[in-house]
Amino acid sequence: MSDIVESIPVARAATPGVLQAWTRAAVRGFLTHVLPPLVIIGFLVLVWQVLGSRPGAALPSPAKVVQDTxxxxxxxxxxxxxxxxxxxxxxxxxxxxxxxxxxxxxxxxxxxxxxxxxxxxxxxxxxxxxxxxxxxxxxxxxxxxxxxxxxxxxxxxxxxxxxxxxxxxxxxxxxxxxxxxxxxxxxxxxxxxxxxxxxxxxxxxxxxxxxxxxxxxxxxxxxxxxxxxxxxxxxxxxxxxxxxxxxxxxxxxxxxxxxxxxxxxxxxxxxxxxxxxxxxxxxxx
Missing domain, CATH: 1.10.3720.10 (MetI-like)
Known part of the structure; x- marks a missing residue:
């Protein structure tokens, strides 16, 4: 029983390290796999918004599409x-x-x-x-x-x-x-x-x-x-x-x-x- 009690602080002390490792892995995954397509898509939507907002534009802007649909x-x-x-x-x-x-x-x-x-x-x-x-x-x-x-x-x-x-x-x-x-x-x-x-x-x-x-x-x-x-x-x-x-x-x-x-x-x-x-x-x- 004393061995179990003594091991509890060790497990608790290791928990922050595990959480930090998970956090770093999550951040690395976000930066590697999620952020690049988000940046590209955001840039394309911004260009589309600028072009679609011009007078006489053939296609509606993203904001107009959301409003209409x-x-x-x-x-x-x-x-x-x-x-x-x-x-x-x-x-x-x-x-x-x-x-x-x-x-x-x-x-x-x-x-x-x-x-x-x-x-x-x-x-x-x-x-x-x-x-x-x-x-x-x-x-x-x-x-x-x-x-x-x-x-x-x-x-x-x-x-x-x-x-x-x-x-x-x-x-x-x-x-x-x-x-x-x-x-x-x-x-x-x-x-x-x-x-x-x-x-x-x-x-x-x-x-x-x-x-x-x-x-x-x-x-x-x-x-x-x-x-x-x-x-x-x-x-x-x-x-x-x-x-x-x-x-x-x-x-x-x-x-x-x-x-x-x-x-x-x-x-x-x-x-x-x-x-x-x-x-x-x-x-x-």
């Missing part, structure tokens, strides 16, 4: 029925389409990537087709999908799928082909079956490449849905931007672009975070 900012979840909903609902509708199309692309892309990476015959047969199709612009698929599905919602999902699948296939196949030969030999020695080899050797070794493709794919998905919704109409942030343009609501467009950028950044960070967790012990995504 304050109701959208303050009430993002309003719902007056039909397409008259808040910007949060518009973003949510777009995210749902992205979730469907991107999930299908992940399943199909990883599967085809594994096939192409494992089979030389499949590589020679499918790779030229993939290289041709991946160069088709996303919106070029929209008329074909509308003709096939005869509905805007599945057509938009198909555009997301066909746009995001190519980097997933290519990066997965590269990762599979770059699995060290020693790994394959070990799998033969311990006699892993196909499913065990896939789960214990193939996926962990190729995971950094796969998640590189997934990050590219999610970015392309978000780009594709914005463009597709401008044409198919209905609820969605792309349609919101196009409708604002037709109504000459430039401030609404700028606000929507800010939200689009923030959501796209968040999607990329989420996939990167999952990639770091999955590839821990192999490589960073």
């Amino acid at each position: 304050w109701d959208l900012i303050a009430h993002p979840w309003y719902d007056r029925g039909g397409n008259d909903v808040g910007i949060a609902w518009q973003l949510l509708a777009s995210l749902k389409r992205v979730a469907y199309g991107y999930s299908l692309a992940v399943v199909a892309g990883v599967s085809l990537g594994v096939l192409v990476g494992q089979s030389t015959w499949a590589l020679r047969g499918l790779d030229p087709l993939f290289q041709v199709l991946r160069t088709v612009p996303p919106l070029a698929w929209l008329p074909i999908s509308l003709a096939g599905f005869r509905d805007g919602h599945p057509s938009a999902i198909f555009v997301i799928f066909i746009t995001s699948i190519w980097p997933i296939i290519i990066n997965t196949s590269i990762g599979i082909r770059n699995i060290p030969e020693d790994y394959r030999n070990v799998a033969k020695v311990i006699r892993l079956n196909g499913l065990e080899y896939f789960g214990k050797i193939m996926l962990p070794a190729a995971a950094p490449f796969i998640f590189s493709g997934l990050r590219i794919g999610v970015g392309l998905s978000w780009l594709a849905i914005i463009a597709a919704e401008m044409l198919i109409g209905g609820v969605g942030i792309g349609f919101f931007i196009w409708d604002a343009w037709n109504s000459s609501r430039i401030s609404d467009i700028i606000l929507a672009l800010v939200y689009v950028g923030l959501v796209g950044f968040a999607l990329d960070r989420i996939v990167a975070f999952v990639g770091r967790k999955v590839t821990r012990g192999t490589a960073a995504a």
